């Protein structure tokens with residue numbers, strides 16, 4: 001596929017429109033007046049014919065050698081607008097129609113190259129029209145007409161430019177809103193951590209990566225011990241503060257590549273992403289438990305809090321077989337086993353079982 005497929009398509013579209021709409025109309029106009037015997041009509045016929053040949057050659061070039069060439073915008077604007085001026089000078093009153101071609105060119109340049117080039121094209125057109133007003137006998141005698149055509153060539157591009165700008169601004173604003181909504185949908189509002197949906201999407205990516213690179217995944221699930229007690233004794237607001245502190249302190253134990261998320265309530269998960277995750281997993285778990293245990297105050301109230309963690313270490317192939325839900329479920333089961341064993345501790349399992357040994361976790 002051509003690197004700038006859209007631009008090439010647009011360029012071809014412009015070629016077709018030019019070849020089949022304004023130029024045949026211009027040609028037919030001068031043909032009509034030639035048949036009627038207007039003295040300057042044959043000049044116009046020659047100009048319109050030259051325009052048509054030029055447009056045809058340009059169409060062939062775009063078809064055979066698509067893509068931009070150096071100075072494309074400036075050349076297109078200068079050649080088209082100058083040819084229009086010559087046509088107006090050579091055809092006097094019959095040339096009024098060419099002012100609409102000027103306008104067409106400016107709008108076309110805006111669509112092909114952007115608002116700045118449309119402004120330049122309109123500037124070319126208006127300067128050219130002033131030159132026509134000064135150089136051509138017919139137009140010098142009809143200043144009102146040249147002034148009207150000039151206005152037309154300024155006002156319409158300016159109006160279209162404001163429409164294009166408005167359109168781009170609303171698109172940019174929509175994109176910003178969409179980004180903000182996505183962020184809200186993927187963030188846990190209390191702690192600012194990724195939420196369940198965001199975590200699942202990260203885990204999904206990690207599973208694909210582990211499968212592709214034949215590496216492993218280390219997933220840690222932890223839950224505060226006795227959180228309900230804090231809520232009941234201090235109130236929900238202080239419970240919220242404890243959750244925020246937990247997110248902060250645990251986050252400080254992790255590396256930038258690791259993902260800490262809150263699944264809901266007092267349940268958190270960590271996806272270890274660093275290269276040496278297998279070797280780090282137990283150390284990280286110990287650090288997390290220690291970080292939680294170090295919280296001794298919530299909003300000035302003394303608290304004693306610990307956490308229990310379940311870990312799964314899974315090879316890429318097993319991760320794909322278990323799926324994200326399956327892995328979370330395994331880690332959750334281990335976390336409950338740790339609670340049963342007396343809380344404030346970690347239970348780890350691996351799939352396949354030998355992964356523990358490979359990772360050196362049993363040494």
Ligand SMILES: Nc1nc2c(ncn2[C@@H]2O[C@H](COP(=O)(O)OP(=O)(O)OP(=O)(O)O)[C@@H](O)[C@H]2O)c(=O)[nH]1
Nearest residue numbers: 223224225226227228229231236239240264265266
């Ligand atoms: N403050 C606060 N509490 C919450 C929030 N979400 C859930 N909870 C409460 O958190 C508590 C979680 O319950 P458990 O995890 O079973 O309570 P626990 O005392 O930690 O029990 P163990 O895990 O067995 O030690 C419940 O009381 C919920 O009402 C929240 O966003 N903020």
